[in-house]
Amino acid sequence: MPQRRLFYLDAHRLTAYHWHAGKLTTEDSFTSNSSGIDAFAAYLALHKQDLFYLLADVVEEGFQPDVIPHVQGRDRTALLKRKNDQYFHGAALNLAIPLGRETTGRRDDRMLFLALTKPQLFEPWLAALRDAEAQLVGVYSLPLIGNAFAKAHVSKNRDHPAQFLLVSVTRAGLRQTYLDNGQLRFSRLTPLSGDSLDEITTACSIESARIYQYLIGYRLFERGSKLTTLVLTHPAQTTIFQERCRDTGDVHFEFLDLIAESGRYGLKTMPNDSHSETFFLHLMARNTPREQFAESAERRLYRLWQTRLALNTASVVIFLSCLIFSAKQLIQFYNLQEDTQQVQQQAEATGRQYAVALKALPQMPFTSNSLRALIERYDTLVKQTPALEPMYQRISAALQQAQRVELDRIDWKVGANPDEGKPTGDGPAKPVAAGKVVQSQDLFVVADVYAQLPVSLKNDERTLKSIIDAFNVSLSKDGKVQVRVLKLPFDVESTKTLRSTDDDAAVVEVPRFSVRILQKL
Amino acid sequence: MTPLAKTLQRIRWNLLLFLTTLVLGAAMLYFSRNLLTDADKTHTQAMGKRGEVQGKLANARNEEQELLEKFSRYQGIVAKGYIGSERRLDWIEQIRKIKTTRKLLDVIYELEPQQVLDGGNASGFDFMASKMRLQMQLLHEEDLLNFLADLRDSMRAYIDVKSCNVIKQTRTGSSAQLAAECMVEWITLRERTSG
Numbered sequence: 001m002p003q004r005r006l007f008y009l010d011a012h013r014l015t016a017y018h019w020h021a022g023k024l025t026t027e028d029s030f031t032s033n034s035s036g037i038d039a040f041a042a043y044l045a046l047h048k049q050d051l052f053y054l055l056a057d058v059v060e061e062g063f064q065p066d067v068i069p070h071v072q073g074r075d076r077t078a079l080l081k082r083k084n085d086q087y088f089h090g091a092a093l094n095l096a097i098p099l100g101r102e103t104t105g106r107r108d109d110r111m112l113f114l115a116l117t118k119p120q121l122f123e124p125w126l127a128a129l130r131d132a133e134a135q136l137v138g139v140y141s142l143p144l145i146g147n148a149f150a151k152a153h154v155s156k157n158r159d160h161p162a163q164f165l166l167v168s169v170t171r172a173g174l175r176q177t178y179l180d181n182g183q184l185r186f187s188r189l190t191p192l193s194g195d196s197l198d199e200i201t202t203a204c205s206i207e208s209a210r211i212y213q214y215l216i217g218y219r220l221f222e223r224g225s226k227l228t229t230l231v232l233t234h235p236a237q238t239t240i241f242q243e244r245c246r247d248t249g250d251v252h253f254e255f256l257d258l259i260a261e262s263g264r265y266g267l268k269t270m271p272n273d274s275h276s277e278t279f280f281l282h283l284m285a286r287n288t289p290r291e292q293f294a295e296s297a298e299r300r301l302y303r304l305w306q307t308r309l310a311l312n313t314a315s316v317v318i319f320l321s322c323l324i325f326s327a328k329q330l331i332q333f334y335n336l337q338e339d340t341q342q343v344q345q346q347a348e349a350t351g352r353q354y355a356v357a358l359k360a361l362p363q364m365p366f367t368s369n370s371l372r373a374l375i376e377r378y379d380t381l382v383k384q385t386p387a388l389e390p391m392y393q394r395i396s397a398a399l400q401q402a403q404r405v406e407l408d409r410i411d412w413k414v415g416a417n418p419d420e421g422k423p424t425g426d427g428p429a430k431p432v433a434a435g436k437v438v439q440s441q442d443l444f445v446v447a448d449v450y451a452q453l454p455v456s457l458k459n460d461e462r463t464l465k466s467i468i469d470a471f472n473v474s475l476s477k478d479g480k481v482q483v484r485v486l487k488l489p490f491d492v493e494s495t496k497t498l499r500s501t502d503d504d505a506a507v508v509e510v511p512r513f514s515v516r517i518l519q520k521l
Numbered sequence: 522m523t524p525l526a527k528t529l530q531r532i533r534w535n536l537l538l539f540l541t542t543l544v545l546g547a548a549m550l551y552f553s554r555n556l557l558t559d560a561d562k563t564h565t566q567a568m569g570k571r572g573e574v575q576g577k578l579a580n581a582r583n584e585e586q587e588l589l590e591k592f593s594r595y596q597g598i599v600a601k602g603y604i605g606s607e608r609r610l611d612w613i614e615q616i617r618k619i620k621t622t623r624k625l626l627d628v629i630y631e632l633e634p635q636q637v638l639d640g641g642n643a644s645g646f647d648f649m650a651s652k653m654r655l656q657m658q659l660l661h662e663e664d665l666l667n668f669l670a671d672l673r674d675s676m677r678a679y680i681d682v683k684s685c686n687v688i689k690q691t692r693t694g695s696s697a698q699l700a701a702e703c704m705v706e707w708i709t710l711r712e713r714t715s716g
Contacts, residue, residue: 322546374644
């Protein structure tokens with residue numbers, strides 16, 4: 001993984017630090033001349049793979065609040081660029097911070113335009129970074145980092161005034177950053193001629209009163225209100241600050257423990273005095289703000305590094321996800337295989353038990369299913385093969401009852417349809433076609449009985465009718481058969497022609513009749 | 522070189538790594554998924570087979586009784602000689618013997634070629650039938666019934682009487698009182714050979 005290297009740039013020199021997990025180590029310091037730049041290039045060459053952050057703490061930083069129409073996309077980018085060019089012409093290191101929207105009218109966007117207004121101060125360093133193809137994360141200014149810190153401080157202390165001044169001491173001088181409702185509004189660096197505590201505390205007191213007037217003048221702060229001034233001090237020096245920076249009618253001082261704040265944010269290399277640049281450097285590396293000054297071209301290699309990191313991370317995540325999912329499936333596979341083996345063993349054991357049970361059965365030349373089918377078919381055949389005797393016995397018994405009926409003929413058959421082969425005259429009924437498969441419930445035993453009655457009764461139709469009826473009743477007295485008259489010796493149906501008979505005819509025709517007996521199988 | 526080409530060149534190894542892991546990951550997933558699917562199929566089959574065998578075993582006792590009873594009936598069919606080729610010569614002799622024994626007047630018959638009675642079934646046997654047209658002169662209807670009963674008892678074929686017409690004789694000069702004309706099927710079982 002690349003290391004993080006932080007640069008602190010003031011008006012005179014650039015100091016390089018190595019940052020790792022809160023530990024900040026000073027590596028080198030480079031002056032703003034050609035030898036310094038060369039040394040810086042050599043330093044960069046040694047750390048080509050690392051990530052670089054530049055924190056500027058210079059006087060030449062402009063702040064310009066403005067209101068712009070609420071537009072999006074390319075229009076917004078163009079508008080912001082135009083505005084920055086308008087306010088800070090020629091300053092390539094610029095940015096715009098949104099401060100929210102107006103509550104009335106078009107609800108325009110309130111913006112704060114910032115720029116590092118002396119490009120020549122940065123250009124040699126940026127050129128060296130470009131030449132070294134260094135991965136520049138961004139260019140930040142101390143007010144930007146201080147803004148992030150102040151926001152966090154206000155959110156933690158709800159009763160803190162909305163407008164306040166954050167005062168910090170750095171190698172570059174006394175930094176005063178004015179914040180309104182947690183938003184950066186203005187910042188000012190006062191270079192100090194010396195670095196004594198006496199000079200710093202005096203400047204703190206004087207400059208606080210001076211900036212109060214400035215804020216009033218620009219209507220950034222309401223006249224008559226007390227400006228809370230939060231001074232970041234080393235605890236060993238707080239007393240001295242308190243003595244020098246006394247409350248006035250306009251300014252109220254509060255002192256913030258630099259060591260405590262450094263510890264809270266995880267800085268492991270504590271400042272020795274009230275100089276807080278290492279604290280802000282640490283904040284920059286730890287909570288890198290989204291806003292920064294460098295143009296996108298300067299950060300191209302850093303974005304490439306981000307892309308590579310994203311690709312590598314995605315590769316690892318995808319590979320691990322697939323690996324885990326595959327492993328899960330493989331575990332399922334092995335469990336399933338184990339279970340399958342158990343099931344197969346159980347099936348084999350049960351199969352052996354079944355085989356033992358089957359051995360108890362007689363040895364057959366074919367399978368049990370074939371045997372079942374054979375017997376079933378044979379049973380059907382037997383069921384469809386009625387004997388003649390029962391029907392003959394039925395007819396014989398009926399003839400015993402009807403003494404005057406004399407039998408001529410019996411046509412017995414097994415038929416699928418009782419009406420099949422129904423005789424139109426004296427012809428016999430046809431049997432079921434050989435080879436035809438029929439359901440036994442559709443089969444009938446059909447017996448057509450043809451008989452005659454005494455000639456003496458020829459002209460006594462009523463008697464003839466009663467004898468035939470009695471014969472039919474005898475045939476079907478057990479209710480197991482149906483009897484239907486096929487032909488009577490005379491025609492009395494309404495649908496047929498009824499003719500008279502000649503009593504004195506020479507040839508006397510014997511009265512004949514026929515009936516059909518049906519028995520379902 | 523265009524900026525895009527430059528960018529791609531700088532991240533080519535990372536892209537290659539990404540694509541490789543993507544392919545590798547997909548291959549791993551595909552392989553493990555296939556393994557699991559196959560194992561699942563095998564498991565389902567094994568479960569099905571176990572269930573089937575368990576079901577068979579559970580029914581084994583009932584099946585044993587049923588098969589014993591059916592096999593006994595099969596042996597009965599074998600004993601009656603229904604299974605095998607027709608023995609027409611035996612049949613002719615047997616009919617002649619019955620005619621003599623029963624002192625029947627006249628027995629005329631015509632046995633048609635054998636045919637398959639019905640389509641195949643799961644038994645592995647074909648039911649074959651030979652139709653016989655039988656004409657007899659009878660003194661009494663019992664001559665017919667006895668003749669048919671003797672056929673059933675003595676023939677090595679299943680006798681299926683399909684129809685029988687009995688007519689009172691009015692001709693003079695003949696002792697026969699009745700004439701019978703019957704259609705009888707002689708059914709035998711032929712074991713079906715594979716192929």
